[in-house]
Amino acid sequence: MSHKGVIEQYRKFLPVGDKTPVVTLLEGDTPLIPSKCLSELTGLEVFLKYEGLNPTGSFKDRGMTMAISKALEDKAKVVICASTGNTSASASAYAARAGMKSVVLIPEGNIALGKLAQAMIHNAQVIAIKGNFDQALTLVKEISQKYPIVLVNSVNPFRIEGQKTASFEICDNLGDAPDFHAIPVGNAGNITAYWKGYKEYFENKSSRKLPKMLGFQAADSAPIVYDKIIDKPETIATAIRIGNPASWKQAVAARDESGGLIDIVTDEEIIEAYKMLAKYDGVFVEPASAASVAGVIKLRKKEYFKGKKGRIVCTLTGHGLKDPNIAIKNVSQPVSVEAKLKDLLDVIGL
Numbered sequence: 001m002s003h004k005g006v007i008e009q010y011r012k013f014l015p016v017g018d019k020t021p022v023v024t025l026l027e028g029d030t031p032l033i034p035s036k037c038l039s040e041l042t043g044l045e046v047f048l049k050y051e052g053l054n055p056t057g058s059f060k061d062r063g064m065t066m067a068i069s070k071a072l073e074d075k076a077k078v079v080i081c082a083s084t085g086n087t088s089a090s091a092s093a094y095a096a097r098a099g100m101k102s103v104v105l106i107p108e109g110n111i112a113l114g115k116l117a118q119a120m121i122h123n124a125q126v127i128a129i130k131g132n133f134d135q136a137l138t139l140v141k142e143i144s145q146k147y148p149i150v151l152v153n154s155v156n157p158f159r160i161e162g163q164k165t166a167s168f169e170i171c172d173n174l175g176d177a178p179d180f181h182a183i184p185v186g187n188a189g190n191i192t193a194y195w196k197g198y199k200e201y202f203e204n205k206s207s208r209k210l211p212k213m214l215g216f217q218a219a220d221s222a223p224i225v226y227d228k229i230i231d232k233p234e235t236i237a238t239a240i241r242i243g244n245p246a247s248w249k250q251a252v253a254a255r256d257e258s259g260g261l262i263d264i265v266t267d268e269e270i271i272e273a274y275k276m277l278a279k280y281d282g283v284f285v286e287p288a289s290a291a292s293v294a295g296v297i298k299l300r301k302k303e304y305f306k307g308k309k310g311r312i313v314c315t316l317t318g319h320g321l322k323d324p325n326i327a328i329k330n331v332s333q334p335v336s337v338e339a340k341l342k343d344l345l346d347v348i349g350l
Protein backbone atom coordinates (compact mmCIF):
# COMPACT_ATOMS: atom_id res chain seq x y z
CA MET A 1 0.00 0.00 0.00
CA SER A 2 1.43 3.36 -0.89
CA HIS A 3 2.21 5.79 1.91
CA LYS A 4 -0.52 8.38 2.53
CA GLY A 5 1.27 10.58 5.07
CA VAL A 6 1.70 10.16 8.81
CA ILE A 7 -1.91 10.96 9.79
CA GLU A 8 -3.39 8.16 7.68
CA GLN A 9 -0.59 5.78 8.59
CA TYR A 10 -0.95 6.20 12.36
CA ARG A 11 -4.47 7.61 12.67
CA LYS A 12 -5.41 5.51 15.70
CA PHE A 13 -2.54 7.00 17.73
CA LEU A 14 -3.39 10.59 16.79
CA PRO A 15 -6.06 13.07 17.99
CA VAL A 16 -7.89 13.30 14.66
CA GLY A 17 -11.49 12.49 13.85
CA ASP A 18 -13.51 11.67 10.74
CA LYS A 19 -14.15 15.38 10.23
CA THR A 20 -10.52 16.48 10.48
CA PRO A 21 -9.47 17.73 7.04
CA VAL A 22 -6.09 16.09 6.45
CA VAL A 23 -3.54 18.52 5.04
CA THR A 24 -0.60 16.41 3.91
CA LEU A 25 2.38 16.48 1.58
CA LEU A 26 2.88 12.74 2.20
CA GLU A 27 5.48 13.38 4.90
CA GLY A 28 7.06 10.53 6.87
CA ASP A 29 8.06 7.02 5.73
CA THR A 30 11.68 8.23 5.73
CA PRO A 31 14.52 5.72 5.32
CA LEU A 32 16.35 4.11 8.22
CA ILE A 33 19.81 3.74 6.73
CA PRO A 34 22.41 1.41 8.28
CA SER A 35 25.60 3.39 8.99
CA LYS A 36 28.71 1.45 8.08
CA CYS A 37 31.20 3.85 9.62
CA LEU A 38 29.34 4.33 12.90
CA SER A 39 28.63 0.61 13.32
CA GLU A 40 32.34 -0.13 12.89
CA LEU A 41 33.25 2.64 15.31
CA THR A 42 30.86 1.71 18.11
CA GLY A 43 30.57 -2.06 17.70
CA LEU A 44 26.78 -1.68 17.84
CA GLU A 45 24.36 -1.63 14.91
CA VAL A 46 23.84 2.04 14.06
CA PHE A 47 20.98 3.35 11.90
CA LEU A 48 20.36 6.83 10.53
CA LYS A 49 16.75 8.08 10.50
CA TYR A 50 17.12 10.44 7.56
CA GLU A 51 14.46 13.07 8.20
CA GLY A 52 15.95 15.36 5.56
CA LEU A 53 13.88 13.37 3.07
CA ASN A 54 10.59 14.80 4.27
CA PRO A 55 8.73 17.09 1.80
CA THR A 56 10.28 20.35 3.03
CA GLY A 57 13.56 18.74 4.06
CA SER A 58 13.16 18.32 7.82
CA PHE A 59 11.23 16.39 10.47
CA LYS A 60 9.09 19.49 11.12
CA ASP A 61 6.66 18.24 8.44
CA ARG A 62 5.48 15.40 10.69
CA GLY A 63 4.25 17.89 13.25
CA MET A 64 3.07 20.42 10.73
CA THR A 65 0.63 18.06 8.96
CA MET A 66 -1.08 17.71 12.36
CA ALA A 67 -0.87 21.37 13.40
CA ILE A 68 -2.22 22.68 10.08
CA SER A 69 -4.93 20.01 9.77
CA LYS A 70 -6.20 20.84 13.26
CA ALA A 71 -6.00 24.58 12.56
CA LEU A 72 -8.07 24.05 9.41
CA GLU A 73 -10.57 21.96 11.37
CA ASP A 74 -10.94 24.97 13.69
CA LYS A 75 -11.46 27.20 10.63
CA ALA A 76 -8.27 29.20 11.23
CA LYS A 77 -7.22 31.54 8.45
CA VAL A 78 -3.76 32.56 9.65
CA VAL A 79 -0.92 30.67 11.34
CA ILE A 80 2.19 32.12 12.95
CA CYS A 81 5.53 30.77 14.19
CA ALA A 82 8.97 31.76 15.38
CA SER A 83 11.64 29.79 13.64
CA THR A 84 15.34 29.11 13.30
CA GLY A 85 14.32 28.19 9.72
CA ASN A 86 12.82 24.74 9.32
CA THR A 87 9.59 25.43 11.18
CA SER A 88 8.96 28.40 8.90
CA ALA A 89 9.77 26.35 5.79
CA SER A 90 7.33 23.66 6.87
CA ALA A 91 4.59 25.97 8.19
CA SER A 92 4.61 28.05 5.02
CA ALA A 93 4.38 24.98 2.76
CA TYR A 94 1.54 23.33 4.69
CA ALA A 95 -0.29 26.64 5.10
CA ALA A 96 -0.02 27.18 1.34
CA ARG A 97 -1.47 23.71 0.81
CA ALA A 98 -4.35 24.49 3.17
CA GLY A 99 -5.03 27.90 1.61
CA MET A 100 -4.04 29.75 4.78
CA LYS A 101 -1.85 32.76 5.36
CA SER A 102 1.38 32.18 7.27
CA VAL A 103 3.46 34.69 9.22
CA VAL A 104 6.98 33.67 10.26
CA LEU A 105 9.42 35.41 12.57
CA ILE A 106 13.09 34.59 12.07
CA PRO A 107 16.19 35.83 13.90
CA GLU A 108 17.82 38.36 11.56
CA GLY A 109 21.05 37.14 9.98
CA ASN A 110 20.94 33.69 11.57
CA ILE A 111 18.90 31.59 9.21
CA ALA A 112 20.23 29.26 6.52
CA LEU A 113 19.64 30.50 2.99
CA GLY A 114 17.67 27.45 1.81
CA LYS A 115 15.17 27.77 4.64
CA LEU A 116 14.60 31.46 3.99
CA ALA A 117 14.08 30.72 0.29
CA GLN A 118 11.45 28.10 1.16
CA ALA A 119 9.39 30.39 3.39
CA MET A 120 9.51 33.14 0.78
CA ILE A 121 8.56 31.02 -2.23
CA HIS A 122 5.64 29.50 -0.29
CA ASN A 123 4.37 33.05 0.15
CA ALA A 124 4.78 33.39 3.91
CA GLN A 125 5.02 36.87 5.37
CA VAL A 126 8.61 36.69 6.56
CA ILE A 127 9.63 39.09 9.32
CA ALA A 128 13.24 39.26 10.51
CA ILE A 129 13.52 40.14 14.22
CA LYS A 130 16.50 42.04 15.56
CA GLY A 131 16.86 39.44 18.28
CA ASN A 132 17.20 35.69 18.73
CA PHE A 133 14.82 32.73 18.46
CA ASP A 134 13.82 32.85 22.12
CA GLN A 135 12.70 36.48 21.81
CA ALA A 136 10.80 35.69 18.61
CA LEU A 137 8.99 32.82 20.34
CA THR A 138 7.92 35.06 23.24
CA LEU A 139 6.43 37.51 20.73
CA VAL A 140 4.46 34.98 18.68
CA LYS A 141 3.07 33.37 21.83
CA GLU A 142 1.71 36.74 22.90
CA ILE A 143 0.21 37.48 19.49
CA SER A 144 -1.50 34.08 19.26
CA GLN A 145 -3.05 34.56 22.71
CA LYS A 146 -4.53 37.94 21.82
CA TYR A 147 -5.51 37.53 18.15
CA PRO A 148 -7.23 34.85 16.05
CA ILE A 149 -3.95 33.42 14.78
CA VAL A 150 -2.88 29.83 15.46
CA LEU A 151 0.62 29.26 16.84
CA VAL A 152 2.34 26.33 15.09
CA ASN A 153 5.55 26.15 17.10
CA SER A 154 6.12 22.92 19.02
CA VAL A 155 4.34 24.41 22.08
CA ASN A 156 1.29 23.54 19.93
CA PRO A 157 0.59 20.01 21.28
CA PHE A 158 -0.45 18.74 17.82
CA ARG A 159 3.13 19.27 16.62
CA ILE A 160 4.43 16.80 19.22
CA GLU A 161 1.66 14.36 18.31
CA GLY A 162 2.69 14.33 14.66
CA GLN A 163 6.39 14.14 15.39
CA LYS A 164 6.02 11.06 17.58
CA THR A 165 5.25 9.05 14.42
CA ALA A 166 8.99 8.88 13.71
CA SER A 167 9.35 6.51 16.69
CA PHE A 168 6.54 4.35 15.33
CA GLU A 169 8.25 4.08 11.95
CA ILE A 170 11.54 3.09 13.58
CA CYS A 171 9.85 0.34 15.64
CA ASP A 172 7.92 -0.89 12.58
CA ASN A 173 11.16 -0.93 10.60
CA LEU A 174 13.35 -2.70 13.15
CA GLY A 175 10.63 -4.95 14.57
CA ASP A 176 11.21 -3.33 17.97
CA ALA A 177 12.51 -0.13 19.56
CA PRO A 178 16.29 0.38 19.44
CA ASP A 179 18.44 0.20 22.58
CA PHE A 180 19.64 3.80 22.24
CA HIS A 181 18.19 6.79 20.45
CA ALA A 182 20.48 9.77 19.74
CA ILE A 183 18.91 13.12 18.81
CA PRO A 184 19.83 16.82 18.54
CA VAL A 185 18.08 19.03 21.11
CA GLY A 186 17.10 22.63 20.40
CA ASN A 187 13.67 23.72 21.56
CA ALA A 188 13.35 20.10 22.79
CA GLY A 189 10.05 19.30 21.08
CA ASN A 190 11.47 16.43 19.10
CA ILE A 191 13.09 14.51 21.97
CA THR A 192 9.76 14.95 23.78
CA ALA A 193 7.86 13.61 20.77
CA TYR A 194 10.11 10.60 20.22
CA TRP A 195 9.93 9.56 23.86
CA LYS A 196 6.13 9.92 23.83
CA GLY A 197 5.98 7.79 20.68
CA TYR A 198 8.21 5.07 22.08
CA LYS A 199 6.16 4.90 25.29
CA GLU A 200 2.83 4.72 23.45
CA TYR A 201 4.03 1.94 21.15
CA PHE A 202 5.36 0.03 24.16
CA GLU A 203 2.08 0.42 26.05
CA ASN A 204 0.20 -0.71 22.94
CA LYS A 205 2.45 -3.81 22.81
CA SER A 206 3.67 -2.77 19.37
CA SER A 207 7.23 -2.88 20.76
CA ARG A 208 8.85 -4.85 23.58
CA LYS A 209 11.38 -2.38 24.96
CA LEU A 210 12.17 1.31 25.39
CA PRO A 211 15.38 3.00 24.25
CA LYS A 212 17.67 5.15 26.35
CA MET A 213 17.29 8.69 25.00
CA LEU A 214 20.62 10.40 24.24
CA GLY A 215 20.11 14.13 23.58
CA PHE A 216 22.78 16.51 22.37
CA GLN A 217 22.94 20.30 22.59
CA ALA A 218 25.59 22.54 21.05
CA ALA A 219 28.21 23.52 23.63
CA ASP A 220 27.35 27.24 23.75
CA SER A 221 23.60 26.63 23.45
CA ALA A 222 23.16 24.04 26.18
CA PRO A 223 20.63 25.33 28.73
CA ILE A 224 19.42 21.86 29.69
CA VAL A 225 22.91 20.47 30.25
CA TYR A 226 23.95 23.44 32.40
CA ASP A 227 20.48 23.82 33.92
CA LYS A 228 20.27 27.53 33.22
CA ILE A 229 18.83 29.84 30.55
CA ILE A 230 21.48 30.94 28.04
CA ASP A 231 20.84 34.57 27.04
CA LYS A 232 23.07 34.62 23.98
CA PRO A 233 23.24 31.10 22.58
CA GLU A 234 25.85 30.54 19.87
CA THR A 235 26.57 27.66 17.47
CA ILE A 236 27.17 27.01 13.81
CA ALA A 237 24.19 24.63 14.03
CA THR A 238 21.56 27.38 13.76
CA ALA A 239 18.60 24.97 14.10
CA ILE A 240 19.60 24.25 17.71
CA ARG A 241 20.74 27.78 18.60
CA ILE A 242 18.22 28.07 21.43
CA GLY A 243 18.81 29.28 24.98
CA ASN A 244 15.44 28.67 26.65
CA PRO A 245 13.75 25.56 25.22
CA ALA A 246 9.95 25.44 25.30
CA SER A 247 9.91 21.71 26.13
CA TRP A 248 12.71 21.86 28.72
CA LYS A 249 10.88 19.88 31.45
CA GLN A 250 9.68 17.22 29.03
CA ALA A 251 13.21 16.73 27.70
CA VAL A 252 14.55 16.24 31.22
CA ALA A 253 11.74 13.74 31.85
CA ALA A 254 12.60 11.83 28.65
CA ARG A 255 16.23 11.70 29.74
CA ASP A 256 15.47 10.54 33.28
CA GLU A 257 12.60 8.14 32.59
CA SER A 258 14.61 6.41 29.86
CA GLY A 259 17.85 6.24 31.86
CA GLY A 260 19.59 8.24 29.13
CA LEU A 261 21.51 11.49 29.12
CA ILE A 262 21.71 14.97 27.60
CA ASP A 263 25.24 16.14 26.85
CA ILE A 264 27.04 18.82 24.86
CA VAL A 265 28.91 18.60 21.56
CA THR A 266 31.21 21.37 20.33
CA ASP A 267 30.89 23.02 16.91
CA GLU A 268 34.15 21.26 15.92
CA GLU A 269 32.67 17.88 16.87
CA ILE A 270 29.48 18.73 14.95
CA ILE A 271 31.40 19.64 11.79
CA GLU A 272 33.58 16.53 12.08
CA ALA A 273 30.47 14.32 12.28
CA TYR A 274 28.82 16.30 9.45
CA LYS A 275 31.77 15.67 7.16
CA MET A 276 32.09 12.03 8.19
CA LEU A 277 28.44 11.26 7.37
CA ALA A 278 28.83 12.81 3.92
CA LYS A 279 32.22 11.25 3.19
CA TYR A 280 31.73 7.69 4.43
CA ASP A 281 27.99 7.09 4.51
CA GLY A 282 26.96 9.26 1.55
CA VAL A 283 24.41 11.11 3.67
CA PHE A 284 24.27 14.92 3.51
CA VAL A 285 22.64 16.63 6.49
CA GLU A 286 22.53 20.12 7.89
CA PRO A 287 24.95 20.86 10.75
CA ALA A 288 22.37 20.63 13.58
CA SER A 289 21.46 17.14 12.40
CA ALA A 290 25.01 15.95 12.85
CA ALA A 291 24.82 16.71 16.60
CA SER A 292 23.30 13.26 17.20
CA VAL A 293 26.19 11.56 15.43
CA ALA A 294 28.78 13.82 17.08
CA GLY A 295 27.25 12.78 20.39
CA VAL A 296 27.52 9.07 19.61
CA ILE A 297 31.18 9.54 18.61
CA LYS A 298 31.83 11.43 21.86
CA LEU A 299 30.15 8.74 23.98
CA ARG A 300 32.12 6.00 22.26
CA LYS A 301 35.36 7.91 23.09
CA LYS A 302 34.24 7.96 26.73
CA GLU A 303 33.64 4.16 26.41
CA TYR A 304 29.93 4.61 27.13
CA PHE A 305 29.06 1.76 24.75
CA LYS A 306 31.83 -0.55 25.97
CA GLY A 307 30.53 -4.07 26.53
CA LYS A 308 27.06 -3.03 25.30
CA LYS A 309 25.20 -4.66 22.43
CA GLY A 310 22.22 -3.76 20.32
CA ARG A 311 21.04 -0.97 18.13
CA ILE A 312 21.47 2.78 18.08
CA VAL A 313 19.26 5.05 15.98
CA CYS A 314 20.50 8.58 15.23
CA THR A 315 17.90 11.08 14.05
CA LEU A 316 19.28 13.21 11.21
CA THR A 317 16.83 16.08 11.48
CA GLY A 318 17.31 18.05 8.25
CA HIS A 319 18.79 17.98 4.74
CA GLY A 320 22.27 19.28 3.93
CA LEU A 321 21.02 21.33 0.99
CA LYS A 322 19.31 23.68 3.44
CA ASP A 323 22.65 25.21 4.29
CA PRO A 324 25.11 24.71 1.39
CA ASN A 325 27.34 27.59 2.52
CA ILE A 326 28.48 25.62 5.55
CA ALA A 327 29.45 22.67 3.35
CA ILE A 328 31.44 24.82 0.96
CA LYS A 329 33.25 26.58 3.82
CA ASN A 330 34.40 23.29 5.30
CA VAL A 331 35.96 21.52 2.33
CA SER A 332 38.77 22.22 -0.15
CA GLN A 333 37.62 24.27 -3.13
CA PRO A 334 37.48 22.96 -6.74
CA VAL A 335 40.74 23.37 -8.71
CA SER A 336 40.58 25.24 -11.96
CA VAL A 337 42.48 23.98 -15.04
CA GLU A 338 42.79 24.80 -18.73
CA ALA A 339 40.42 22.81 -20.96
CA LYS A 340 43.27 20.57 -22.10
CA LEU A 341 43.54 16.80 -21.67
CA LYS A 342 47.15 16.87 -20.42
CA ASP A 343 46.46 19.49 -17.75
CA LEU A 344 43.44 17.55 -16.61
CA LEU A 345 45.29 14.24 -16.40
CA ASP A 346 48.02 15.92 -14.32
CA VAL A 347 45.47 17.18 -11.83
CA ILE A 348 43.70 13.82 -11.55
CA GLY A 349 47.08 12.12 -11.17
CA LEU A 350 46.86 9.81 -14.19
Ligand SMILES: *Cc1c(COP(=O)(O)O)cnc(C)c1O
Pocket residue numbers: 058059060086087154184185186187188189190191239240286288289317318319
Ligand atom coordinates in the same frame (compact mmCIF):
# COMPACT_ATOMS: atom_id res chain seq x y z
C1 LIG B 1 14.01 22.01 14.69
C2 LIG B 1 15.29 21.34 14.44
C3 LIG B 1 16.08 20.77 15.46
C4 LIG B 1 15.72 20.89 16.90
O1 LIG B 1 14.54 20.21 17.25
P1 LIG B 1 13.77 20.62 18.59
O2 LIG B 1 12.50 19.92 18.52
O3 LIG B 1 13.65 22.10 18.56
O4 LIG B 1 14.65 20.17 19.72
C5 LIG B 1 17.22 20.11 15.12
N1 LIG B 1 17.63 20.02 13.82
C6 LIG B 1 16.91 20.54 12.83
C7 LIG B 1 17.41 20.40 11.44
C8 LIG B 1 15.73 21.22 13.09
O5 LIG B 1 15.03 21.76 12.07
